[in-house]
Amino acid sequence: AQTVTQSQPEMSVQEAETVTLSCTYDTSESDYYLFWYKQPPSRQMILVIRQEAYKQQNATENRFSVNFQKAAKSFSLKISDSQLGDAAMYFCAYSKRGTYKYIFGTGTRLKVLA
Amino acid sequence: ETGVTQTPRHLVMGMTNKKSLKCEQHLGHNAMYWYKQSAKKPLELMFVYSLEERVENNSVPSRFSPECPNSSHLFLHLHTLQPEDSALYLCASSQDRRNHYEQYFGPGTRLTVT
Numbered sequence: 001a002q003t004v005t006q007s008q009p010e011m012s013v014q015e016a017e018t019v020t021l022s023c024t025y026d027t028s029e030s031d032y033y034l035f036w037y038k039q040p041p042s043r044q045m046i047l048v049i050r051q052e053a054y055k056q057q058n059a060t061e062n063r064f065s066v067n068f069q070k071a072a073k074s075f076s077l078k079i080s081d082s083q084l085g086d087a088a089m090y091f092c093a094y095s096k097r098g099t100y101k102y103i104f105g106t107g108t109r110l111k112v113l114a
Numbered sequence: 115e116t117g118v119t120q121t122p123r124h125l126v127m128g129m130t131n132k133k134s135l136k137c138e139q140h141l142g143h144n145a146m147y148w149y150k151q152s153a154k155k156p157l158e159l160m161f162v163y164s165l166e167e168r169v170e171n172n173s174v175p176s177r178f179s180p181e182c183p184n185s186s187h188l189f190l191h192l193h194t195l196q197p198e199d200s201a202l203y204l205c206a207s208s209q210d211r212r213n214h215y216e217q218y219f220g221p222g223t224r225l226t227v228t
Binding site for chain 1: 115116118145147154155156157159162164169170204206208216217219220221222
């Protein structure tokens, strides 16, 4: 069965600094998608970034980038120039191609210090 | 706002009550999802509907009964719930599973079972 593990329940970063959130997953599939979602306090969860497993190039969205290591089954999120608005729960998720099933990790709470 | 609305936002019910959660998406998506979010646990996928047909049902107790009358509306009917069912219930929608577009989440219904 596929699993997603986020080993950091909570992280802190100074404003304008860089932080990396870790995610590992377990699957025997070769064709799948990985996601990072952000859930701000009392607000709706939104997609931060998406990676297709067959693409070797790491996805990037403005200040957000991933380090996708397929062989190691690792999918970390790097946030550069952290801002106060980045404070949120961050969830890593996996989905096998062709299915509707998404598997989420337990989340990492990110605090941004002014 | 993500284009997915949920009502009510908060619900307190006794174990013998019957209530329903409602979700509506204004995005023209084909798939809709129910998730359960409990503290320090991964999001649990409960049900998935694609074009009003249930395509995923993850061993959810029968006291939870979903209904999808059309591709824009999704309900979760609740009856004889247990205190451990207290959680945040999230609805989401997505465009299509083939390319695994992002899921758009609603704000959730905070359910408390007394």
